[in-house]
Amino acid sequence: MALLEISKIDVFYGRVQALRAVTLSVDAGEIVALIGSNGAGKTTTLRTISGLMHPTGGKIVFDGRELQQTKAHEIVKTGICQSPEGRRLFPRMTVFDNLMMGTYARKELSGLQDDIANVYELFPRLKERTKQLAGTLSGGEQQMLAIGRALMAHPKLLMLDEPSLGLAPILVETIFRVCTDINAKGMPILLVEQNASKALEIAHRAYVLETGSIVQTGTGKELLSSPDVQRAYLGM
Amino acid sequence: MGTIGEAVRRRRSGLRAGVAGRILDFALIAIIAAFLILLGTKVVAQGGSFFVQILTFAVANGGIYALIALGYTMVYGIIELINFAHGDVFAFGAFLSGSLLPIFGLREGGAFTPVSAVALLAVFALTMLACAFLNISIERIAYRPLRHAPRLAPLITAVGVSFFLEGALFLWKGPSNVHYPNILPNAGFELFGATIGVKDLLVIGISLILMFALGLFVQRSRLGKAMRATAQDRDAALLMGIDIDRTIAATFFIGAILAGAGGTMYGLYYNTSVFDLGFSAGLVAFTAAVFGGIGNIYGAAIGGMVIGMIRTFWDGYFDSAWTDVMIFTILILVLIFRPTGLLGMRVPEK
Numbered sequence: 001m002a003l004l005e006i007s008k009i010d011v012f013y014g015r016v017q018a019l020r021a022v023t024l025s026v027d028a029g030e031i032v033a034l035i036g037s038n039g040a041g042k043t044t045t046l047r048t049i050s051g052l053m054h055p056t057g058g059k060i061v062f063d064g065r066e067l068q069q070t071k072a073h074e075i076v077k078t079g080i081c082q083s084p085e086g087r088r089l090f091p092r093m094t095v096f097d098n099l100m101m102g103t104y105a106r107k108e109l110s111g112l113q114d115d116i117a118n119v120y121e122l123f124p125r126l127k128e129r130t131k132q133l134a135g136t137l138s139g140g141e142q143q144m145l146a147i148g149r150a151l152m153a154h155p156k157l158l159m160l161d162e163p164s165l166g167l168a169p170i171l172v173e174t175i176f177r178v179c180t181d182i183n184a185k186g187m188p189i190l191l192v193e194q195n196a197s198k199a200l201e202i203a204h205r206a207y208v209l210e211t212g213s214i215v216q217t218g219t220g221k222e223l224l225s226s227p228d229v230q231r232a233y234l235g236m
Numbered sequence: 237m238g239t240i241g242e243a244v245r246r247r248r249s250g251l252r253a254g255v256a257g258r259i260l261d262f263a264l265i266a267i268i269a270a271f272l273i274l275l276g277t278k279v280v281a282q283g284g285s286f287f288v289q290i291l292t293f294a295v296a297n298g299g300i301y302a303l304i305a306l307g308y309t310m311v312y313g314i315i316e317l318i319n320f321a322h323g324d325v326f327a328f329g330a331f332l333s334g335s336l337l338p339i340f341g342l343r344e345g346g347a348f349t350p351v352s353a354v355a356l357l358a359v360f361a362l363t364m365l366a367c368a369f370l371n372i373s374i375e376r377i378a379y380r381p382l383r384h385a386p387r388l389a390p391l392i393t394a395v396g397v398s399f400f401l402e403g404a405l406f407l408w409k410g411p412s413n414v415h416y417p418n419i420l421p422n423a424g425f426e427l428f429g430a431t432i433g434v435k436d437l438l439v440i441g442i443s444l445i446l447m448f449a450l451g452l453f454v455q456r457s458r459l460g461k462a463m464r465a466t467a468q469d470r471d472a473a474l475l476m477g478i479d480i481d482r483t484i485a486a487t488f489f490i491g492a493i494l495a496g497a498g499g500t501m502y503g504l505y506y507n508t509s510v511f512d513l514g515f516s517a518g519l520v521a522f523t524a525a526v527f528g529g530i531g532n533i534y535g536a537a538i539g540g541m542v543i544g545m546i547r548t549f550w551d552g553y554f555d556s557a558w559t560d561v562m563i564f565t566i567l568i569l570v571l572i573f574r575p576t577g578l579l580g581m582r583v584p585e586k
Binding site: 088093 | 458461462464465468469471472474475476477478479480
């Protein structure tokens, strides 16, 4: 049994169907990438796993628990935390307070100092700006903070929604390197990306989402060399 | 979040930026300066002891308005709704505590003993709790079902709830002014020729303590942090594991606790209340919240204080018949010249 097992979920925005029988899974220790074009349903998938939306059909099982109708704030407690699309920081709180908000759902609050230190080690830039309001950070710093905040929750599964969006190439490198580093320490990651080539390079497995349905799946390497993926997402 | 909220914010920050913003600020400062100069000549003409007396009344009055304004601004901050019923919750507090006093053995003309002090404390506590439960019921019944409705729906509903409460208060104690038992000793002490009464000190003391406690609560407590987070980004707050419904209810609860204390103090201070007190006092407090920068609790505290003081100074030095005209002129001027209010958002949203 995989850590996260989604089977055949249907999700609607009003009468518009956003996801059609989406099935995917994430195993312990994996980086799983979800790629696809704008509006394919990548963010909707993450929002549904996080409980911000609820599927009308299908199942979401995480760590042996069915979550498809669980409320968002309860889902965090089961160990799923995401760095959402657009970062969604608390703009009028400091960097430090944003990180501390990440621990809100944690029952075990020991080792906070170490956790903060770990985040600052991953992103030294945040340490310099610890007392700065999050709304005044640059885009790249905000992304680092969003990832750091999610890590502070001690998740069993980390979900990242478009972490490279709008960032300078050098920062994109940093973010993907950090993803691999975190994963190397055992953190499973579900990664949503428009930057398909980068995502597929670091992913163990990947899914391709098109207009709400999974159309292809395989290891990162397989998809990188798949002609369909190359044509549609890698611009080859 | 909401498109209207965003549009307003963008328009506001647009207004604030650039040369136009500076000219607007300058015009506002000029108007305030003109008023202060006018006031100054009057103050000099009337003498120092009158000024100290008016200042005492002004701070007490400002404290009460600040407590009400906080409830408006906290609710606006978290769900971008002007809770028009908030003023009526305050009036309910004045009515309820007026009726509770005799039950707790506090009668007009009776000696004020340490036992009376404890009884008064109990009246405060009961009134604050009753107001809090009234306000969370309002949220549960009238606003929560409309959480995802277009913004105008809860706003109109709030006006409706306000009318409903005023009707209930009307049925309870009738259309005319209701006498509120004058239970506090009329003792006081002299300061620069002015009399500072027990009432003044009680009102000023309690409102300052409550505001300080609120500040600590919002900055330090877990629930306070959840409230700030929810106000800044609701979805992000959910993703951190914050129970939004509970946090919003808590905001209504705390706002009404302050309104309940304010209502009790209003009664104790002015010894009168009336069924539509919530409308008149509510509008002034709402003006104060806008003046301070709606959504910002420090702004509401300062705005309430300033508006209450302006009211009292106008009553004392000018014609009290024009006081409300003055207050709403300020509201209009603030909306024109500084739509973000005194301490409006200074940090970009994203």
